[in-house]
Structure formats: structure tokens, C-alpha cells
Amino acid sequence: MKSIRALLRHLLSSRLTLSLLTCLLSVGLIQPTMANPIAADEVSVAPLLNGETIPDIQLFDSKGKSVSLKALSAQKPTVFFFYRGGWCPFCNNQLGQLKEIEPKLIELGYQLVGISPDSPAKLAEAAGERKLDYLLLSDANMDAARAFGLAFFTSEKTTQTYLSRMKLENPLFKTPEGDERLVLPVPAVYITDTQGLVHFQYVNPNFRVRPAPKLILTAAELARQQG
Template identity: 65%
Template sequence: MLNKLLVTLFSAAVITFSAMSMSEAQAKPIAVDENNISPLLNGHNIPKVTLNDYQGKPVDLAKLVEAKPTIFFFYRGGWCPFCNIQMGQLKAIEPKLIEMGFQLVGISPDSPEKLRESMTDNELSYMLLSDENLEATKAFGLAFFTSQKVTDMYQAKLGVKNHLFKNAQGQERLVLPVPAIYIADNQGLIHFQYANPNYKVRPASELIMTAAKLVVAK
């Protein structure tokens, strides 16, 4: 079943690649909701965006991938239990990914201070980057406005203190990334992409490992 799914995904990638330009993708507007995002697809290059690590040091994503093939994963924040589960699952397969020559990089709207908490709480060794201003989230086409109800609930019950952004109606809302996985080679070319508007559903570790093997085999 998994291999059949991957064949479908990579066949779609070939079609997408042949229809797309290799030029840099432009930052996309924040979607009205999670079902209307326009994520980067296979065949695009990793955008030239600079974020901060947990120490506040700048990290250029385009230059980062030049060092080695990279698996980027976008997550909502350390406050999200589903994201913490995913970080643990990625931690479990990290040694195998490193053997294959990859590096793992997590991106979220969390501040550098919050990143430090996540790294400590989850005992992580891979890199986490702060996208407080949503530059990478927008460049990858993953940013969306939450509803007023969700904004209020996350702020009140989960203590989310992210910056608020004004939507088309001038209302201040919380903006989050749709959780996503991107696998890019050291030329910055995206070979595999997974983005699901349902934040409760994350790709299985087996899928990520198989996709990574196929990228290495190219």
C-alpha cells in the first residue's frame, strides 16, 4: 500500500515538474483558511528566506541546503500536542536519515525562546528555526488565517502568544502554517512534498523514510 502511494506521489511529481518553471517561487498571500493554501510543489526551489535559530542566530534556508540534502518540516508550535508527537517520531528516525546524508530542520512561528523549550522538553538534536514573521511559511504557501473562534481559544486556553495579522476585513487573527514536509536536495530542488490541512494527520515515518530513499537514489 505504501509503495503504491509513493508511486502515485512521485508520478504526480514528474507531471508537476514538467509543467513548472525552475524559477524561485514568490511569497504567497495568507490564505483565508487552511483549505485554500497554495503550497510549493515538487520541482520548485527552496525559497531564499533567512530565519533565526534558538539562539537568535540567522540561518539562510537556501544556503542551509547547500551543505546537505534537507528534510524541512513545518509545525504549528511547541504548544501543539500533535506537533510534539511528530517531533518525537522524527527524532526516532533521525539517525537513519543522517546515515542517508540528510539533515532535519523544523520551522514554526515559535520564538527562539520557545524553540529552546521544545528542544529541551523533547530532547531534540536537530535544528529548529523561528518563523515569527511567517516569512518562510508564506514563501512556502502554507500560511492561513485561523477563525476568530480558534484565535480566541488558542490564545486563552493554550497560551499562544504569536503575532496577530490583519485579514482582508481588518480583523486581527492568528496565522498558522499547515503542517508540511519538504525534502530537497543540496541544489535546493524540492523532490517530495506533503501538506495536509487536517493538522491531526501527519505523514507516517515509513513514508518519509521511503521518500528520502527515493530522493537519494535519483
Template identity: 60%
Template sequence: MFTKTLNVLLLCLTSLSLIATAKPIASNDLNVMPLMNGQMLPSAKVANLKGETLDLLSLTQGKPSIIFFYRGGWCPFCNSQMGQLKEIEPKLIEMGFQLIGISPDSPEKLNASMIDQKLSYTLLSDTNLNAMQAFGLAYYTSEKTTERYMKKLKLDELLKVTPQGDKRLVLPVPAIYISDGTGLIHFQYVNPNFRVRPAPQLIEMAASLVPM
């Protein structure tokens, strides 16, 4: 009886360790604590192109998904990646996946990206950082980076106060997550170097290994 109870307890603890909880905003891009393979997609409130609030978990329920986080439509490296994903989207759909992009851009800016790049996959707004923190990707940029970006871009909604009382720009570390229909993460690519993104061939290969 004791052994059976202990096994159940261990199983519960293991399951709990795989459940994601929202993480605090990291002090910099090297200190983020992203979700890993074997964990479950989290619940997070985001907004669609119309500004309507949705739960990311409900959008992925029963649907194998490829979710990518990008810094915004103002980032040339992000735009390049979005174009690459557009090229392989038909193959991903044929494999049974839906493609979802998440950024701190407002719904208005997302609509502009959809039109400019002629995208057909889903883009979601995370201006409140809910998804970025749930995935452990949000971080404070440095004072120098904050000042440089704020001079060129209108990103006031992404200015947050650090624990030290400084105003800093908050961005996500670019990332790719591939999950099955149950929400289990099978592949993740997180790189603090925002200039480096996974090759489309790598994403296709990783997706092909996910049991459907």
C-alpha cells in the same frame, strides 16, 4: 535562429515557473498554495535558537534536507511528530539528509522544545512568517479558533490583521518537504488536517528515492 531563440525563451519561462515567490497569507487552511514537487527551495529569513537571523537557503545549500513545518511546541500532534522524527533521524543522517523543523515559535520556546524532547536536529523560528509564506503554508485561522487558542495560549505575536481588518491568528499548515543538494523538491506532504501527519516509514521511503 528564431527556433533557437524561442527554445531559450521557453526554457527561461519554465525555470521561472519553478522559482518560488512569497505568497499572501491564505484566508483559511484549505486555500493555501504550497510549493510542489519540481520547485526549488526558497530563500527565507528565519532565526536560530540564539535568535540570530539566518537564510534557510544558505542552510540547505549543497545539503539534502528534510524540512518539516509544525504549528508550535504547544500542539500535541506536532510534539508527537517531532518524537517520531527523532526516532528515524539516525537513519536519515545515514542516508545523507539533515533534518530541519520550522515553526512560528520564538527562539526561547524552541529551546524549551529541544530540552523537553531531547532533540538533536535543527529547529528554526519563523515568527515573522517569512518561511511559511515562501512555502505557501501560512493561513488565517477562523474567529472561533483564534478566540479558543488565545484564551489558552500566549500567541499574541502571531495575531495578524486580515484584509478585512479582523485580528486573526496565523499558523502554518503542517508540511514535510524533501529536497536534494541543489534545493530541488522531490517530495512534499501538506495536509490541512493538522491531526494527520505522514508516517515515519513514508518519510524514509520518500527520502530513499531522492538521488544523492
């Protein structure tokens, strides 16, 4: 089943008129306020694209304080990155790479914000161990991952493997078939302005591949020039 965002894109690409879209909304075939469904797998996600605006989602920082993504991005241009959790070696490598380029991002006027399913306590632990200065936010209920179109169900085998080997405490979600599965975000990077408008996005279903720090810096520089 396609997400609401994917359906709207299809309709618009088919040159349907605004009146027809309004009709579909009025009869309930499209629900714009509905949360995006969780994708069946990592290659089926429908991520937020360049030119779209980030959703206003409330998350929690490492101290358990509620943080609005909209209000946060309004403070200054932001580099948001979604990662799977502090248990993931590829994510830990990315956390370190971003730490190295954070001073240059700050010089460009950006703030760096990481989002993962980890609990606030896990975030605090990770920040302390790795001496991270940038903000980490907890998306345990996958609200942000779903709103950005990044959330997906892991397979039964992957769910059992991660729960047993990684000792994850993440909540499980029910699939349309009624099976309980682990839900993760496809790793992604978003660069936004103070209006919450996306100027750059990198989304890769292959969790082993993350964008090079130089690519993120170049994209940030270009986005600032556009702003």
C-alpha cells in the same frame, strides 16, 4: 484571492505563451517578487510543489542566530518540516517520531530541520525538554510559511480559543477585512537536494494527520537515488 504561484500555474496550464506572461509582468498584473498572500483558511493554501525550488528565507535558530534556508539546504540534502508550535500535541508527537528516525536520515546523508512560529526561546525550551538534536527554526513573522505557500488565517473562534487556552504569544495578522487573526502554517514535510529542489512534499490541511515516519524514510531513500 489566489496566490501568485497558483495564478502562474493556472496560466501555464492554459498554455499561455511566454510573451503573454512577459506582458502581464510588464504591466504589473503579476509581481513575482511579492510575498505570497496568507490563505483565507487551511484548505485554500497553494503549497510549493515537487520540482520547484525553495525560497531564500532568513529565519532564526534557538539562539537567535540568523539562518538562510538556501545556504542550509546547500550543505546537504534536507528534510524540512513545518509544524504549528510546541503547544500543539500533534506537533509534539511528530517531533518525537522524527527524533526516532533522525539517525537513519543522517545515514542517508540528510539533515532534519523543523520550522514553526515559535520564538527562539520557545524553540530552545522544546529542544531541551525533548532532547532534540536536530535544528529548529523560528518563523514568527511567517516569512517561510508564506513563501512555501502554507500560511493561513485561523477563524475568529480558533484565534480566540488558541490565544486564551494555549496562552500563545504569536503576533496577530490583519485579514483583508481588517480583522486581527492568528496565522499558522499547514503542517508539511519537504525533502530537498543541495540545489534546493523539492523532490517530495506532504501537505495536509488536517493538522491531526502527519506523514508516517516510514513514509518519510522511503521518500528520502528514493530522493537520494534520483540525486
